[in-house]
Amino acid sequence: MSKTITIDGKVIxxxxxxxxxxxxxxxxxxxxxxxHQPEFTPHGSCKLCTVKVNGRNCSAxxxxxMDGQEVLNETQELIDDRKRITQMLFVEGNHLCPGCxxxxxxxxxxxxxxxxxxxxxxxxxxxxxxxxxxxxxxMIDHNRCIFCxxxxxxxxEKDGKDVFAISGRGIHKHLIxxxxxxxxxxxDMAATDHAAHICPTGAILIKRTGYQVPIGERIYDxxxxxxxxxxxxxxxHGE
Amino acid sequence: xxxxxxxxxxxxxxxxxxxxxxLRQIQSRYHYIPEAAIEQLSGLLNxxxxxxxxxxxxxxxxxxAPRGQYELLISDSITDHMLGKKDLFDYLAKKLDVAVGxxxxxxxxxxxxxxxxxxxxxxxxxxxxxxxxxxxxQSGIDKIAELINQQKPLDEWPExxxxxxxxxxxxxxxxxxxxEQGAALRSAFKRGIKETLKEIDYSGLRGRGGAGFKTAxxxxxCSEEQQTERYVVCNADEGEPGTFKDRVLLNAYAxxxxxxxxxxxxxxxxxxxxxxxxxxxxHLYDKLQSILEQRRQNSLLGNNxxxxxxxxxxxxxxxxxxxxxxxxxxxxxxxxxxxxxPRNRPPYPVTQGYLGKPTVVNNVETFLAAAGIAVNGSxxxxxxGTEKSKGxxxxxxxxDCARPGIYEYPFGTxxxxxxxxxxxxDVLGVQVGGPSGTFISNQEFDRKLAFExxxxxxxxxxxNSSRNILDMxxxxxxxxxxxxxxxxxxxxxxxxxxxxxxDKIVEGHGSAGDVVALEELCQLVKNYSHxxxxxxxxxxxxxxxxxxxxxxxSRLKEISFEPxxxxxxxxxxxxxxxxxxxxxxxxxxxxxxxxxxxxxxPPSMAVGE
Numbered sequence: 077m078s079k080t081i082t083i084d085g086k087v088i089x090x091x092x093x094x095x096x097x098x099x100x101x102x103x104x105x106x107x108x109x110x111x112h113q114p115e116f117t118p119h120g121s122c123k124l125c126t127v128k129v130n131g132r133n134c135s136a137x138x139x140x141x142m143d144g145q146e147v148l149n150e151t152q153e154l155i156d157d158r159k160r161i162t163q164m165l166f167v168e169g170n171h172l173c174p175g176c177x178x179x180x181x182x183x184x185x186x187x188x189x190x191x192x193x194x195x196x197x198x199x200x201x202x203x204x205x206x207x208x209x210x211x212x213x214x215m216i217d218h219n220r221c222i223f224c225x226x227x228x229x230x231x232x233e234k235d236g237k238d239v240f241a242i243s244g245r246g247i248h249k250h251l252i253x254x255x256x257x258x259x260x261x262x263x264d265m266a267a268t269d270h271a272a273h274i275c276p277t278g279a280i281l282i283k284r285t286g287y288q289v290p291i292g293e294r295i296y297d298x299x300x301x302x303x304x305x306x307x308x309x310x311x312x313h314g315e
Numbered sequence: 316x317x318x319x320x321x322x323x324x325x326x327x328x329x330x331x332x333x334x335x336x337x338l339r340q341i342q343s344r345y346h347y348i349p350e351a352a353i354e355q356l357s358g359l360l361n362x363x364x365x366x367x368x369x370x371x372x373x374x375x376x377x378x379x380a381p382r383g384q385y386e387l388l389i390s391d392s393i394t395d396h397m398l399g400k401k402d403l404f405d406y407l408a409k410k411l412d413v414a415v416g417x418x419x420x421x422x423x424x425x426x427x428x429x430x431x432x433x434x435x436x437x438x439x440x441x442x443x444x445x446x447x448x449x450x451x452x453q454s455g456i457d458k459i460a461e462l463i464n465q466q467k468p469l470d471e472w473p474e475x476x477x478x479x480x481x482x483x484x485x486x487x488x489x490x491x492x493x494x495e496q497g498a499a500l501r502s503a504f505k506r507g508i509k510e511t512l513k514e515i516d517y518s519g520l521r522g523r524g525g526a527g528f529k530t531a532x533x534x535x536x537c538s539e540e541q542q543t544e545r546y547v548v549c550n551a552d553e554g555e556p557g558t559f560k561d562r563v564l565l566n567a568y569a570x571x572x573x574x575x576x577x578x579x580x581x582x583x584x585x586x587x588x589x590x591x592x593x594x595x596x597x598h599l600y601d602k603l604q605s606i607l608e609q610r611r612q613n614s615l616l617g618n619n620x621x622x623x624x625x626x627x628x629x630x631x632x633x634x635x636x637x638x639x640x641x642x643x644x645x646x647x648x649x650x651x652x653x654x655x656x657p658r659n660r661p662p663y664p665v666t667q668g669y670l671g672k673p674t675v676v677n678n679v680e681t682f683l684a685a686a687g688i689a690v691n692g693s694x695x696x697x698x699x700g701t702e703k704s705k706g707x708x709x710x711x712x713x714x715d716c717a718r719p720g721i722y723e724y725p726f727g728t729x730x731x732x733x734x735x736x737x738x739x740x741d742v743l744g745v746q747v748g749g750p751s752g753t754f755i756s757n758q759e760f761d762r763k764l765a766f767e768x769x770x771x772x773x774x775x776x777x778x779n780s781s782r783n784i785l786d787m788x789x790x791x792x793x794x795x796x797x798x799x800x801x802x803x804x805x806x807x808x809x810x811x812x813x814x815x816x817x818d819k820i821v822e823g824h825g826s827a828g829d830v831v832a833l834e835e836l837c838q839l840v841k842n843y844s845h846x847x848x849x850x851x852x853x854x855x856x857x858x859x860x861x862x863x864x865x866x867x868x869s870r871l872k873e874i875s876f877e878p879x880x881x882x883x884x885x886x887x888x889x890x891x892x893x894x895x896x897x898x899x900x901x902x903x904x905x906x907x908x909x910x911x912x913x914x915x916x917p918p919s920m921a922v923g924e
Contacts (some may be wrong), residue, residue: 118659120659120803120845121802121803121804121845122803122804123803123804123805123843123844123845124804126843133842133843135659135845138659140661157839157842157843160839161804161805161839161843164804164805164808164809164812165804165808167808167812168807168808168811198808198812198836199812199815201811222804223801223807238363238365240365241363241365241366241368241369242369243365243368243369243371243372243373244369244372244373244801245372245373245374245637245654245799245800245801246796246797246798246799246800246801246807246810246811247796247799247801247807247808247810247811248372248801249801249807252365252368252369253365254363254364254365256350256354256364
């Protein structure tokens with residue numbers, strides 16, 4: 077008998093070493109997430125993937141699946157609270173979707189739609205953040221960074237470069253790049269790096285490609301993020 | 316500078332795990348971490364420069380821009396405020412001619428706030444270049460200002476400015492016993508290591524940091540791990556505002572603490588131990604080093620301890636201003652030379668701790684108690700206390716009482732007994748366990764000190780009826796927002812939102828619905844945060860809201876809508892840019908009927924009069 081957990085009552089098999097997220101994705105169950113991508117070491121920081129495991133809140137992307145766990149995923153309470161956490165991400169940065177070239181391709185925006193987020197709920201922080209357009213091909217708009225560290229992990233784990241890091245503490249956290257000048261142009265970043273394409277929001281963008289696909293024909297314009305995520309990420313979870 | 320940095324890197328064997336200790340030395344010498352130092356260290360330690368900057372910007376005591384040759388920090392604990400901190404701080408800023416958060420133009424002095432420095436029984440307190448200043452008053456500040464302006468080296472400053480007293484007022488089981496150096500180890504070996512672990516088990520000893528995990532089980536788990544390279548860590552990052560008992564234990568009972576660590580090492584099979592000492596306790600560093608040296612001389616540390624074949628030594632690592640490092644996995648990260656960000660669990664430190672190896676992390680007081688149990692046996696300890704909370708608890712008592720200081724009580728003692736002993740009258744309530752603990756009102760003084768009732772790491776702050784509870788809540792909300800590591804969304808954003816919401820209510824901009832919104836936010840931060848910091852950050856609000864709902868409601872405006880900020884204040888930049896200051900450039904917060912904001916129009920623009 078293989079080991080199983082249940083998610084919202086549905087029996088789901090898993091193998092030793094898999095997280096709850098791994099098991100869920102492999103079984104076609106979507107758990108909202110932003111800082112997680114199956115190719116990289118799980119981080120567990122955005123907390124959107126919080127599920128109730130035997131009554132306790134746990135991050136599905138880091139918490140190991142164990143035989144007999146009863147996991148709650150789509151309860152009204154969890155959905156409401158995930159929406160609040162998403163709203164927190166919106167108000168701490170400057171996320172103005174209509175003016176952002178990532179609109180329609182943005183996971184933050186797509187998760188917000190998925191959770192039926194219709195307003196910010198919390199007062200906006202309007203932080204003063206910079207744009208680094210120094211690099212010829214890649215730009216950073218710090219206004220949209222949510223500190224998921226996917227670029228940090230991609231650069232380190234896939235590109236073998238360490239272009240990015242998160243610095244600072246608390247609400248003063250910020251993304252830094254590996255150059256004395258602090259500018260992207262002075263790093264060894266290339267537009268072909270994995271790190272240049274991993275950002276779930278519009279914080280790291282490839283220049284001169286923003287509107288090649290028109291608004292209305294983008295990834296999340298016709299499909300919800302759960303569909304897209306299960307179709308594109310679940311195979312990688314099996315690896 | 317190149318030579319200096321080369322020297323300290325060499326002394327640290329070019330190990331990146333020593334990054335914090337290296338940066339402490341650079342900050343101390345240059346009063347900031349220069350760009351050139353980062354570049355050089357990056358090469359010497361073979362780590363990316365971003366990793367170094369990440370550490371510098373994480374810890375409050377490191378700076379990328381120069382601070383003054385005299386770095387003055389004043390403790391911002393609620394207990395310092397209760398002792399008149401604000402007026403003194405203003406006086407100090409004026410006297411030194413330096414703004415808060417700034418460096419004086421001549422670069423001689425900088426001034427800023429810092430989180431509780433653990434001198435709550437002898438505040439208002441501060442730090443100058445990391446060394447503790449106590450009992451600050453006007454004449455003391457006059458003296459300090461003069462010394463700074465004369466640029467007198469710190470070792471020529473009068474000793475009384477740095478005098479730190481133990482203030483032990485009530486001793487019990489632990490504080491009464493004077494164990495001879497080595498006695499606990501000799502007893503442990505005589506009895507047998509396994510039997511000693513059993514004694515600790517029978518004693519019922521639970522971790523003294525507040526969480527109360529059973530010590531013997533932790534040690535046993537660690538000893539059963541497959542990995543044989545194991546570590547013992549003593550958590551002396553006593554950052555909870557209002558706590559200072561570890562400072563006293565390390566000043567007066569350090570030998571017994573080290574002895575407890577060594578007993579633990581013998582039980583779990585560790586060769587290396589660390590004392591993670593909060594940076595604010597720099598004044599203890601030399602003394603502790605000499606005690607360690609003495610123990611090495613006496614064959615109580617080092618190779619083949621007491622001819623038993625046990626090899627074990629202890630290294631002291633200093634923190635650099637981050638409350639979060641009191642969380643055990645953040646502390647381990649910090650020991651590894653990184654930013655103190657709590658790890659995902661599982662795995663727990665007993666299986667994968669320091670450098671991924673099995674590690675026991677315990678509080679100073681836990682090791683002290685373990686040493687006592689090793690000598691006196693389990694009954695000595697277990698006969699005292701309650702069924703679920705054996706032994707005694709050492710409290711740090713501060714706030715409104717005649718005799719603030721250290722008190723040791725058997726578990727099960729009532730709050731009223733404690734208040735009587737320390738001379739507290741007219742008490743409004745007590746914050747038990749620090750900001751992350753519980754506020755209890757004067758209707759609850761029959762409650763007991765115990766894991767099953769009021770669990771505490773030792774902080775005990777008393778408020779008399781002249782105090783405003785919301786001042787305390789306000790101070791604690793700012794504390795948590797400042798100390799959040801920022802790793803997870805609910806705590807990073809949530810503690811800042813809590814701070815803003817409390818500011819809004821306290822400053823009188825709250826309106827109907829704002830208290831409900833506050834409570835919702837509290838639950839969100841509590842239920843979804845990654846670690847204990849976020850999970851407890853809302854406690855001051857939740858525990859006072861439960862007891863004094865009217866206090867919060869009374870601060871709200873009667874109107875249905877009140878702008879969440881100072882409207883007129885927000886126009887300041889626009890007024891400056893437009894070079895205007897007439898009546899039309901100002902905005903009232905609300906109109907007379909209280910329904911919406913209005914601008915008072917200048918006469919020339921008024922129409923249809």
